[in-house]
Amino acid sequence: MSRVRRLLPLLGCVLLGCVLLTLYAPGGLLRRDEPPPGPVGWPPYDLAGSIEAAQHRLRRNPDDAAVWASLGTMYLEQARRTSDAAYYGKAGAALRRSLRLPTGDGKPYIDAVIGMGALANARHDFAAAVRWAERARREAPHRWALYGVLADAYLELGRYEQAESTIRRMLDGRPDLASFTRAARLEQLHGRIGPARELLRRACLIAGDPAEYAFCQWQLGELAWNDGDPRAARTAYTQALAADPGHVPSRAGKARAEAALGHVKQALRDYATAVAGSPSYVVEYGELLQHLGRRATARRQYAVFTAQHKLLAAKGDVDHLALGTFEADHGDPRSAVRHLRAEWKRRQSVEVADALGWALHRTGRHAAAAAYAARADRLGGRNALFAYHRGEIERALGHREAARAHLSRALAINPHFSPIRAARARKLLAATP
Template identity: 75%
Template sequence: MSRVRRSLPVLGCVLLGCALLVLFAPGGALRHDEPPPGPVEWSPYDLAGSIEDAQERLRHQPDDAATWASLGLFYLEQARRTTDITYYGKARQALERSLRLPQADGQPHIDAVIGMGALANARHDFADALRWGERARQAAPYRWPLYGVLTDAYLELGEYPQAESVLRRMLNGRPDFASFTRAARLEQLRGRSGPARELLHRAREIAGEPADYAFCLWQLGEISWNAGDPRGALDSYTQALNADPTHTPSLAGKARAEAALGHTDQALRDYAMAVGRSPSFVVEYGELLEHLGDRPGAKRQYAVFTAQHELLAQNGITDDLALGRFESDHGDPHAAVRHLRAEWKRRQSVEVADALGWALHRAGHDTEAAAFAERAAELGGHNALFTYHRGEIEHALGHTTTARTHLAKALSINPHFSLAGAARARALLAATA
């Protein structure tokens, strides 16, 4: 029933666009009042080579603030591509080194400031990301990537009007891949799939590399999936993989669609391949195994999830949203409530509202759960999973008619939204007919 996968990839940034960091590197088109481009160019298909080039330059020019900033951004991109969180520490060291080397005007290199904001977003410290983003805006208001940092942070904090405001500034200043994909994300949060599709098609037309092209197709696949169209989703995921065979979210999406269409063997193979590349999808894979009766296999995948989050904690990262969702469905609901109350204090987004409501229901606190389910709907929770959760909560409260309305709506939005959840919704509708 969970959707832990939504919060794990790249720990908070992947859903907002594969180009989140690409435009941060020196060398982009700048306004006349911006600092000049740095010396290291972005090399998307030779990231390791870009890192080596930056390191070599720094061996000869250790006080080059621009190159330290570039190196930090390269490390962040490496973390995104590999999900290896050790790169966060390397990125921080490089960016902080750049900050300690002020420019001729006495100010820190702007790319280092923006990079620190991107790093804060990646580590789920969204309040800190806002601080870095505002610092960058004060220093260079026409450095458009800073508005990406601010948009991402505001979206994750659930402050959607503020996110729209800074995103509009970004779109007006630079209507490009990064701004279009963020705008599509905001439209999806509001349940407006038509405008989201249009924005993604526009972004795909200007994608600068196969990875960007694949990202757009993956997001289009997600829209089709959420609309209850697994065949359309499968087509988009497959096209994404044709463009970039390494795009793991599309591989996991392909497996999900295959499972919905009854192509179980292929789904299992694709899920196994996806989790072999990234642990972000182990819960989703485990849920399919559990649905098929392979409880030992499911437990192994859940153990990987637990181990991954222990590693994250050792590196100072706690993803209370992912942990809360997991505990709600596969662990201790009371622990889930603790995690999600902590997350709600930090950010009041639609995802957290839904997750906390569901955890409260699983822990037996249905009256409070209903309030959070309603809050999620007010924030824009227009998807089948959230609607199903609300139906379950209303059923637990004895509100049969309202429960049936929400359960039927969930299945009408996407009859494949969850292997276990969809079956449960159908059973409840049959039992209360």
């Protein structure tokens, strides 16, 4: 990733480079502790209106492959901003319709091919995403969107060297929001928070519409949250919501930060708003309720999670990572191990390694758990939850000094990383000499 950073001063056109250097150089116009300027002059974000307009055009011309592909991409964007998986089915139907329609050169419409790769990533079928992206690369190697699909898939598959190579190509060919945000994620995985933050700030500067700006600010919020700064996180989430009030991940992030800052009533209101828009955050909401002693209400949130995933499983869309993580903490750890072993066969990322290690620990297989926990740390990232899990596993193995070191590291990275687990980490440290 050092090679990626060396490329950044050379990125893109001279004008963009001069703007970024002027803003961020020592003594520049924008100090490093200041947020980037907010969106100016953008109209209110109306993705639903754009979808309706595309549907209207298709009623007049149902054989327009380009509009079908655009509609599918907009459905994917709606799924991302609302965390509502129901849009995946709509996106898939629109993209497949585009692929079936004839085009002038007799080839499938390339945006639909790329869109199918993005949809596969969204559905956690990362191997399929690679296949779609490679197909797009064979037909149109200079369509930069395909490299974003490929980089996302490699990151989720745990193929980090290939992800870095792909991101480097994106930065070489088209330094834009897509390449900056992906480079930032890779920096974060390596624990390089400063460069990751700088990349995201630059991405915010070149966001082209409220959706892009909200996405960048949300990522800045996630970065600040994971680095233990709930105030900066809340500021970024609030800026995201100012640009796009319907951005559910930012609403949930704001709730998380508010809880850490002691604004519990507002946190509960924001969580309720988030889960009303999407059930993706019901477990997080439930854990806060559980921490506050509202166990019956928390159980209702967990029941929503279980019902949601039963519906998805009935459609053949099983999220083994989400189910395994939930079962390890709130259900049957043996079921968690089954889910996570299945996921490990599909992809060997640090997230899956951590989750599988924790599930094995919960079933009493602490030695096997320790191997996966160590693997989760192999990139050198700063992840409080990984450190906490490793501390609990070392404690179960009787390694008191190692346990204390990892639990202390978890709280040093982010003392608010989880209302339940952070409290337990403090309790264990207080009880361990």
